[in-house]
Amino acid sequence: MIVRLATDTPYLLDPENWTDSAVTSIPELIGTHLLYTALALVIAAAIAIPVGLFIGHTGRLAFVAINAGNVGRSLPTLGLISFLVVLIGGGLFPALIALVILAIPPILTSTYAGLRAVDPAAVDAARGMGMRELQTVFTVEVPMALPLMMSGLRNAALQVVATATVAAYVGLGGLGRLLVDGLALNQYDRVVAGAVLVAALAILIDLLAELLQRVVVSPGVSGRAVTRRARVAHPSPLTEVSSGTAA
Amino acid sequence: MITFDGVSKVFPDGTVAVDDLHLELPTGKITVFVGPSGCGKTTSLRMINRMVEPTSGEILIDGVPVTTQDEALLRRGIGYVIQHAGLFPHRTIVENIGTVQRLTGVGRKAARATAIDLLRRVGLSESLADKYPVQLSGGQQQRVGVARALAADPPVMLMDEPFSAVDPIVREGLQAEFLRLQAELGKTIAFVTHDIDEAIKLGDMVAVFREGGHLAQFGSPQELLEKPANDFVADFVGRDRGFRSLSFDSADELVIDSVASVSTGGEILVLDDAGRPVGWAGPGLGDTSAPIPHGGTFTRGDSLRLVTDLAISSPVGIAVQVDVDGAAVGVIRHTSLVRQLDERRRRRAEPTA
Numbered sequence: 278m279i280v281r282l283a284t285d286t287p288y289l290l291d292p293e294n295w296t297d298s299a300v301t302s303i304p305e306l307i308g309t310h311l312l313y314t315a316l317a318l319v320i321a322a323a324i325a326i327p328v329g330l331f332i333g334h335t336g337r338l339a340f341v342a343i344n345a346g347n348v349g350r351s352l353p354t355l356g357l358i359s360f361l362v363v364l365i366g367g368g369l370f371p372a373l374i375a376l377v378i379l380a381i382p383p384i385l386t387s388t389y390a391g392l393r394a395v396d397p398a399a400v401d402a403a404r405g406m407g408m409r410e411l412q413t414v415f416t417v418e419v420p421m422a423l424p425l426m427m428s429g430l431r432n433a434a435l436q437v438v439a440t441a442t443v444a445a446y447v448g449l450g451g452l453g454r455l456l457v458d459g460l461a462l463n464q465y466d467r468v469v470a471g472a473v474l475v476a477a478l479a480i481l482i483d484l485l486a487e488l489l490q491r492v493v494v495s496p497g498v499s500g501r502a503v504t505r506r507a508r509v510a511h512p513s514p515l516t517e518v519s520s521g522t523a524a
Numbered sequence: 525m526i527t528f529d530g531v532s533k534v535f536p537d538g539t540v541a542v543d544d545l546h547l548e549l550p551t552g553k554i555t556v557f558v559g560p561s562g563c564g565k566t567t568s569l570r571m572i573n574r575m576v577e578p579t580s581g582e583i584l585i586d587g588v589p590v591t592t593q594d595e596a597l598l599r600r601g602i603g604y605v606i607q608h609a610g611l612f613p614h615r616t617i618v619e620n621i622g623t624v625q626r627l628t629g630v631g632r633k634a635a636r637a638t639a640i641d642l643l644r645r646v647g648l649s650e651s652l653a654d655k656y657p658v659q660l661s662g663g664q665q666q667r668v669g670v671a672r673a674l675a676a677d678p679p680v681m682l683m684d685e686p687f688s689a690v691d692p693i694v695r696e697g698l699q700a701e702f703l704r705l706q707a708e709l710g711k712t713i714a715f716v717t718h719d720i721d722e723a724i725k726l727g728d729m730v731a732v733f734r735e736g737g738h739l740a741q742f743g744s745p746q747e748l749l750e751k752p753a754n755d756f757v758a759d760f761v762g763r764d765r766g767f768r769s770l771s772f773d774s775a776d777e778l779v780i781d782s783v784a785s786v787s788t789g790g791e792i793l794v795l796d797d798a799g800r801p802v803g804w805a806g807p808g809l810g811d812t813s814a815p816i817p818h819g820g821t822f823t824r825g826d827s828l829r830l831v832t833d834l835a836i837s838s839p840v841g842i843a844v845q846v847d848v849d850g851a852a853v854g855v856i857r858h859t860s861l862v863r864q865l866d867e868r869r870r871r872r873a874e875p876t877a
């Protein structure tokens with residue numbers, strides 16, 4: 278590693294740090310960081326969503342979903358990683374497992390809460406129309422629970438993207454490198470670069486999630502249909518009756 | 525035909541919701557379940573499509589026990605209108621209506637075409653097709669609920685207080701449409717309400733439930749009004765049941781007086797050039813050039829109830845009969861009407877006396 282002398286150009290704005298072909302170049306670090314984040318989120322969602330759906334739909338084991346949130350908030354991720362490294366050795370796994378464990382509670386809790394909040398009349402209607410259990414879950418409960426589920430996913434994404442920096446402490450890549458190396462080298466502009474980039478990434482991910490939410494959540498549930506109602510002149514009850522009896 | 529054969533339902537907490545119910549709902553007719561809150565109407569209804577399983581007894585549709593059929597398939601074959609509509613908020617109106625059709629494998633386009641056709645049949649504008657339930661009024665939502673139950677054209681329909689969440693004017697419109705639709709479709713319908721007037725108006729047969737899930741009486745609306753089985757039914761159908769029972773008799777057998785006979789009382793029935801009544805004039809009333817409105821007329825085939833109401837509410841106590849063109853053909857005074865109603869009552873009492 279080259280020890281740099283303090284220059285006038287801050288680390289973040291130095292073109293060399295962006296174009297460098299080394300693994301420590303900024304685009305490279307961002308890519309790795311996003312990869313960790315995405316991997317952790319996908320794995321966490323693959324575990325937490327089915328479990329949350331099961332608990333929310335059946336109402337069984339509800340204490341798991343409720344307590345998961347509290348446990349998740351109180352676990353120190355760095356401590357967890359160190360423990361896992363001791364337990365299973367270095368590499369990607371300890372960091373990934375820690376991030377997955379961090380992401381599960383918000384997704385699990387919000388999936389459960391989302392399903393619990395579904396109007397029981399709609400579920401009753403679904404059964405009454407002749408939907409089978411899984412059809413009820415996926416075509417009625419999930420679409421109605423989506424706003425809450427999405428907010429859980431967003432929370433998880435933000436936490437993971439910020440916490441993925443710890444990967445650097447166990448010798449892995451990602452934007453945490455800038456923090457760890459910057460601190461080690463007393464290069465505070467490098468530390469600042471790391472912090473700024475993580476924050477920017479978090480904002481970007483949140484914006485994308487917001488867009489995704491708009492696409493996947495039905496306007497009938499998100500409330501966007503209601504604001505549209507104000508613009509459409511809806512008939513008064515009187516015209517309704519006359520149009521009805523005339524038909 | 526839907527048969528309740530000794531059906532009881534006791535919930536796990538010990539509540540007896542339905543107690544040994546024996547009932548036959550005739551094919552192609554509307555059978556209304558009516559009774560005070562908590563007397564087991566909804567539970568009885570929901571046992572038909574197995575949303576609730578009976579504790580004992582059996583329900584058969586055309587002789588086949590419902591328990592022998594796959595739950596989901598049974599329900600797809602029975603239209604179910606849920607209390608307060610129960611629409612899916614995340615689906616558009618046409619998607620809501622097409623629910624059962626889509627479940628049974630009908631394509632999106634075909635389901636949409638049926639849904640739009642049904643929108644019109646229940647008296648809604650096609651422009652609502654792609655809106656969401658939150659964008660509709662309560663009355664519109666209930667119509668969509670009815671359309672959704674009709675979409676797969678099931679022979680049997682269960683309707684749980686389908687018109688309860690709307691104001692009286694809208695409700696009357698919905699009831700009229702419902703009867704018109706049923707005249708067209710001839711479904712076997714079980715209809716729940718806690719409103720005895722609605723039961724009398726819509727039911728071919730009415731089952732009156734009382735607390736504890738007991739059947740208090742099962743009969744035609746006329747039977748309930750004229751021969752209530754016990755005090756509970758008499759009380760439940762209300763104080764003016766005598767007046768309401770007049771709806772079932774036509775006024776055709778009444779002896780009507782000639783239009784000329786009105787002058788004996790000093791009142792003048794003002795007619796226009798075509799002989800149509802305009803209003804009343806005479807001492808204490810309007811001038812012949814500005815008569816006071818007559819408030820309504822009746823024709824052949826109208827009910828005794830209407831004629832009685834006209835006679836009572838007329839400014840001069842006289843109901844006017846008109847022909848198909850609206851020309852006055854006769855009158856009846858409320859004094860004469862009361863005499864004739866009394867004779868009718870005596871005639872009816874004789875065979876049983």
Ligand SMILES: Nc1ncnc2c1ncn2[C@@H]1O[C@H](COP(=O)(O)OP(=O)(O)OP(=O)(O)O)[C@@H](O)[C@H]1O
Binds near residue numbers: 536540559560565
């Ligand atoms: N799932 C349940 N568990 C326990 N008791 C129930 C359940 N569902 C209904 N009951 C009870 O059974 C009785 C009958 O209920 P039901 O819903 O059939 O009444 P209803 O006649 O439809 O009343 P309403 O006019 O208020 O709708 C009531 O006492 C009710 O509290």
Ligand SMILES: [Mg+2]
Binds near residue numbers: 565566
């Ligand atoms: Mg009920």
